Amino acid sequence: MYTGILHLHSYMTYLVLLGVLISFAAALAGLFGNRPFTDKDRKLGLLGLIPVHLQWVFGIILYFVSPNGLKNFSGEAMGDPTSRLYILEHPLTMIIAVILITVGYSRAKRQIGTESKGFKSIAIFYGIALLLILIRIPWNAWPGN
Structure with missing residues (x-):
């Protein structure tokens, strides 16, 4: 189970990056194009929101089943940069990113029909x-490395 979720979490990162990049680029194009925010633009925002939330769910599961996650949490592990990345830095940073994307989307969806x-x-x-x-992506564990 651990290996399957690890691979799913790793490869899902491609969809997350693609979705967030498309949403971000579309928002910049709309912002600099000086056009009103429409329902179509709201749906483009979902391309970033949905994969990020799915990835977060897979990440939470992985955190509890992985030997590098919660099971490895100790003062000694905090002294090791790799262990600290998997135990604290990566999960905390990704939770902040999920919150930012959720807040950004929630604020934007209330602005349909308004300016930019x-x-x-x-x-x-x-x-x-x-x-x-x-x-905070662990690039050394990136699929293909």
């Missing part, structure tokens, strides 16, 4: 979340 406030909300929150995701 929906685009601005998605661009700011998804952009910060994307940056957090990119800096």
Whole structure:
């Protein structure tokens, strides 16, 4: 079970990055194109929101079944940079990214029909979340390495 969830979590990252990038790019295009935020734009925001939430669920499951997750939590593990990444830094940063994306989408969906406030909300929150995701992906464990 652990290996299957680990692979699912690892490969799902591609969908997360693609979805967030598409949502972010569409928000920037709408923001700089000076057009109103529509229901179609709200749905483009879902391309980032849905995979991120699925990935979060897989990550929570993985955190509890992985030997690198909660089972490894100790003061000694905090001294090891790799263990600290898996125990604390990666999960905490990703939870913050999920919260940012959720807040950005929630704020934007209330702005349908308005100027560019929906685009601005998605661009700011998804952009910060994307940056957090990119800096805390364990690149050494990336599929194919």
